[in-house]
Amino acid sequence: MSNMSKRVWHSGPPPSQGWWPASVHRDPTALRWRSASGWSGVARRGDSLEEVAYIATTLAYSDIEWTDRPASWPKRSRT
16 A cells, blocks of 8 residues: 555544544444544444434444545535
């Protein structure tokens, strides 16, 4: 992997609320909702809408890091 494509992980809150690739183990497939209260549990591709809605309301208590949203996400999701 070249340095230009290497994923950078950050601690602390991201620049905005919303869904972010965020993980304890730097797993870019782990998606979490960031609210003013903190990070949610993990949602993954294939989870039902009901599961994702519930996950977004749960709070995770760990040292979670986040990374930039993928370029494939809708433009409106970028901060």
